[in-house]
Amino acid sequence: MKLTPDLIARAPTYLNALQDRELDLRSHKIPAIENLGVTKDLNDSIDLTDNDIRSLSNFPSLPRLKTLLLSNNRISKIDTNLSQYLPNLTTVVLTNNGITELSDIEGLSGCTSLEFFSLLDNPVTKKKYYRSWIIWKIPSVRVLDFERVKKVERDEAKKLFVGKSGAPSALAESIAATKSSTFEPGEGVPLPLKSNVPTLTMTKEDQEKIKAALANATTLEEITRLERALKEGKIPSDLKDSQDQSNGSRTKRQKLAGEGEEEEEEDTQMA
Numbered sequence: 077m078k079l080t081p082d083l084i085a086r087a088p089t090y091l092n093a094l095q096d097r098e099l100d101l102r103s104h105k106i107p108a109i110e111n112l113g114v115t116k117d118l119n120d121s122i123d124l125t126d127n128d129i130r131s132l133s134n135f136p137s138l139p140r141l142k143t144l145l146l147s148n149n150r151i152s153k154i155d156t157n158l159s160q161y162l163p164n165l166t167t168v169v170l171t172n173n174g175i176t177e178l179s180d181i182e183g184l185s186g187c188t189s190l191e192f193f194s195l196l197d198n199p200v201t202k203k204k205y206y207r208s209w210i211i212w213k214i215p216s217v218r219v220l221d222f223e224r225v226k227k228v229e230r231d232e233a234k235k236l237f238v239g240k241s242g243a244p245s246a247l248a249e250s251i252a253a254t255k256s257s258t259f260e261p262g263e264g265v266p267l268p269l270k271s272n273v274p275t276l277t278m279t280k281e282d283q284e285k286i287k288a289a290l291a292n293a294t295t296l297e298e299i300t301r302l303e304r305a306l307k308e309g310k311i312p313s314d315l316k317d318s319q320d321q322s323n324g325s326r327t328k329r330q331k332l333a334g335e336g337e338e339e340e341e342e343d344t345q346m347a
Contacts, residue, residue, distance in 0.1 A: 079106045081114045089119065096120035096143065103127070109134045121145070121167075132170075132183070135161040142189075147171040152180070152256065159186030166190060172197040177256040178209045185213045192219045208233040209251060282311045 077083065083104065092098040098121040106127040113136040115122075121143035129146065133155035141162055152174035159165075165187045175181065175198040184190060193214065195201055201221070203209075211217060211225055212233035218225055237248035244252070286305055289312075305312045 077104045077106060079104075079108065079110050079112075081111050084111060084114055092121060094121075098123060098143075101127070112136055112138065117141070124149070131155070132158065137161050139164055141165065143167040145169050146173065147194075149173050152176065154180060154183035156183045158183040159188075162187065164189050167192040169194045170198065171195070174198065175200045177254050178203055178206065178251050179254050180256050181210065181213060182252070187214065188216055190214055190216050193217050194221050196221050205236060205247075205251065208236055212237045212248075286311065 079101070084099070084101070088100045090098060090100070097119050099115065099119045101122065101124050103126040106124065106129060108131070109124070109129060112122075115138070117138045117140045119138075119141060122141065123145040125145050126148045129149040129151055131153045132144075132146065132151050133153065135155070135158065138161065142164055144162075144165065144167070147169055148171070150173065151170060154175075155161075165184075166189050168184065168187075168190060169192075171194050173195075175195060178200060180200065181195075184193070193210065195210070200206060207220060207229065210220055211229055215230075237245050239245045301312065
């Protein structure tokens, strides 16, 4: 089920145990995050537990949002610019998802208010240096996987990932360069090129036909279809068929007119 504005409008909103305004979007088999702009940033918490989300991305600007509950999804990627849209996150629960590499959490490193973070039951938790890496990349975290971060852990993380000059160590650079091998359907498949300039297959006459049809369109679906056709430089099949019929009729008339002229010439010659 897509995360439509209608689904969001029908979803219950209530004050949770922390007295935060929470939007409940649990268990809808939602495949992707979208349309959250319709919430108008009125929520402190959004619960997206038990869905089918693959990527933690596509958020509008939601500076009020503090908590994201995303357990039991299929998230394997995090938008590298996530902190720009959700700057005040304090709690992110990603228990039982598909994060595989330490570098995959880079998108949360800019969330300077993030204090409570869970990645339990993700493949990444089995990586060497896992806990130290999270503590170093997100220094604001106080509780990781429901265990309080200790000072000795912070000191150890600094020794591992900060060089003598203060720059990232060779180990840190090596981990950051390791990219996830998780494959998403359609990934790597080149998309058809789109252009705002009509292709050579569309004549000026074709463009005028579509514009005239737009002027007479009565439904949003029809307007959208015609605008897309004009942008892609392809005349819709229904307009093309009518054009072909018109051209066929014109050709037939011209042929008949030509035959009539030939008959007149023959009559003149006989006379």
